[in-house]
Amino acid sequence: MNDALIDSLGSRGREFWDEQQKQLEFDPHEAQVLLEACRILDTIEELSAAIAADGVMLVGSQGQPVLNGAVGELRQQQAALARLIIQLNLDAPDVAGAVTAKAAAGRAAAQKRWRDQKDRSA
Incomplete structure (x- = not known):
């Protein structure tokens, strides 16, 4: 695995990477999937911070309340993370048998x- 890619992770992604590397061994394909999961964790952290700073609702162009676009993207990133965690069998070893x-x-x-x-x- 390219160290530069791992070094580019944010704090949450790097923490998860280090934790998993201590507990398990990953083949090259699994390491790539783990890296993507770590990147998603960093994105989730950034989106959560944006929502905390700006709020769930924003003012639209017509002055109307609109949902912050980061809310939908956060949900998408969380779903993607869940799929990768399942793919790596980190969540539940019995998933789909x-x-x-x-x-x-x-x-x-x-x-x-x-x-x-x-x-x-x-």
Whole structure:
């Protein structure tokens, strides 16, 4: 992965990138999808800031109240992010019945830790 692309991420995108890289290994295709998810997170952050600064409603050209265009774009970006998260199996490993070997191994390890902790408590 090109370091310049990763360095161009904003704070929210970079934080998500670093967090995922610590937890999982990504093949080149998955890394590209993750990078796009991180870019979308940065865009969501910017759109949210714009809405917070300008408000949800603006004054239109005729003086009428109109919905801030950033609201619709924010919704679109959130939907795109959700699709990428599902594609990467980061949200729920069982989405559409697709369980990666990595997800299955992670689940097995988590269940073992839970059983071990439960056994020590008893």
